[in-house]
Amino acid sequence: MPTPPLQLYVDDSDPSITYITSEVEYWTRPTGLLTAPQRLISPGRTPWYGTLHQALGPTSLSFMFNGTYIHAVFLGADKSLVNQCLVDGKPQYINTRVGEVFCATTVPDGPHNLTITVRGSSFTPASFDGLFYVPSPSTTISKDVDVTFPLVALNASLTPGSPVELNEGDGVDFDFTGQSIALYSDISTSSLGPLSELSYNIDDEPAVDMGLNSSTLVNTLSPGQLFLQTRQYAYGQHRFRMQLTKHGGYMPFTIDQIIVQNSPTTLNLALEAVPPLQPAITSSRDANSASTAPPSNSASIDIRGPGDRIGRGGIVAMAVLLPLLLLGILLGTIFLIRRSKQRKSYLQIHAYGGNISHDEVRPFIPSILMRTMVPPSSKDVTQSQKHSAGTGTSSITSRTRSQIPTLGSTTSTTTIYRVHEDGGSVAETGTPDQQVIDLPPVYSTLLERLQTSTTGNRT
Structure with missing residues (x-):
């Protein structure tokens, strides 16, 4: 028999199923039964929705439906417990398969009545589990x-x-x-x-x-x-x-x-x-x-x-690799920014043509405003040498002659102090006979005072 394209399931607990009662109530309703698959010999499967209606004696049930097919199911292997299955008063064949006793039939489209009589007992109850039916094509399904x-x-x-x-x-x-x-x-x-x-x-x-x-x-x-x-x-x-x-x-x-x-x-x-x-x-x-x-x-x-x-392994791999990829991009960006800054500092240092190393960079830049000063000690030495030449005596007693520069020597150097006052920059090339010393702005006032004091003493 072809499988119906769409069926409605009615559980044994649904109130649309009528359980016939008599002077003795034979129907019982165990609930909360296991529904997950179990290792059972009989009835062979767990009840749908965890409920059953069990007949402990001779009794019956009925169900009204409007459709073209019906299939009622009992759990168990003994089909003798189901005495009769009637649709509109006509007997239907009672069949079995592993763990189930059922009756099923195709009927003309329209209203029908299913009636089932059973002969269960307290030792071998007839366990009704539910039914399926195909509704009429003209019926609006709720x-x-x-x-x-x-x-x-x-x-x-x-x-x-x-x-x-x-x-x-x-x-x-x-x-x-x-x-x-x-x-x-x-x-x-x-x-x-x-x-x-x-x-x-x-x-x-x-x-x-x-x-x-x-x-x-x-x-x-x-x-x-x-x-x-x-x-x-x-x-x-x-x-x-x-x-x-x-x-x-x-x-x-x-x-x-x-x-x-x-x-x-x-x-x-x-x-x-x-x-x-x-x-x-x-x-x-x-x-x-x-x-x-x-x-x-x-x-x-x-x-x-x-x-x-995508398999679960692929999803896990993506979840692990994506954060690592983002972290790598972030670290690479930070590295490039730092390299760019270091390159800029290197170019600024070597723009002056000197041999200043990275460790010798100071937090100020050569200024266009500079003061060139000759230390008083070097002038005093020059004056003493001239005086010594005129009088035949020398006032330099603490130096050896190897430390006194020769009058005609060209190896003497001039010391130049450059004070950085305005934060500006200038690129100047020194000469071999000059020694340049860069000083921060705070030395400007000190050197002015020193120069004024020295000049006053000489005058």
Whole structure:
């Protein structure tokens, strides 16, 4: 039978299902059951949404719907517990598969009534889990329902009747309008392998990593096992992205269906995320964070190959290399600026034609205003030499003759003191017989006083 293109899921906890009561109440409703995959022999999978309606005696249930197809599901392997399945009073075939007893049929478009009678007991209860039905094409579907999207109906490239198959590196993008979603798979040891790892995220939230280990799951094919349940989001348009980052099995990992959960009954169950989330991710999201959208039961899916998405390793490498690249650019800029300043100082120093080293640079620049002074001691020596030549005696008694310059010598030098007063600059070339000493502005006043004092003494 071809898979219906769109189905509505009605959980056993939904009030639209009527449980027939009698003098003895045989229906019980265990809640809070495990929903994550477990290593079970029977019933073979965990109950959807963690709830069941169990019949501990002979009783029945009914459901009214307007559509073209219906599929009711019990957990367990003993189909004798389901006595009869009727649609509009007509008996339907009761079938089984691993861990499930079900009755399903296609009916003409229009209103219909499903009635199921059971014969459970306290030792072997009949466990009703829920039902699926295809609504009438003429029916306007409310946004407050749980919609099941068989993935084969969302991707034209898939062969009708086949699930989505993922190999290592493959991914799925699923756009939906709703508050939360649940993903189901026919998990088996052969397809799952020793350990498979998945990574998923919704919108711009951080990715959630999860692992599925076949040693904790069922040994055989079990239809409709939940392997991923998201937390609740604000109603609106969302994008779900999932990637099979590691796959140890020799068969592809399959996804059978996705349920978009918008029913108030489902939301009131406050389903826990599978796998459990870290506290930072489970914080409530602001209602305005989801994009607003009109009521919609449409969805789109895109199956990605390994090359269609940057892997986690690439993302980590980019996150590490980008700061290092920015730091390198910053340090390079600082280095170039410092080299530029050093080059400028070097050119300023050598513009004077001298041999001043970088360590000898002073915090003032040669000035155009200079005073040239001959030290009194050198003038005194000259006068003493002239006096000595005229009288035949010498007043220089503390020097040896080798230290006294010869009258005709051309090796004597003149000392020039340059005082920098205005911060200006001048490039002057000295002569071999001149010794130039640069002084800061504070020496200007001192030298003026010294020159005045010396001149006064000589006069």
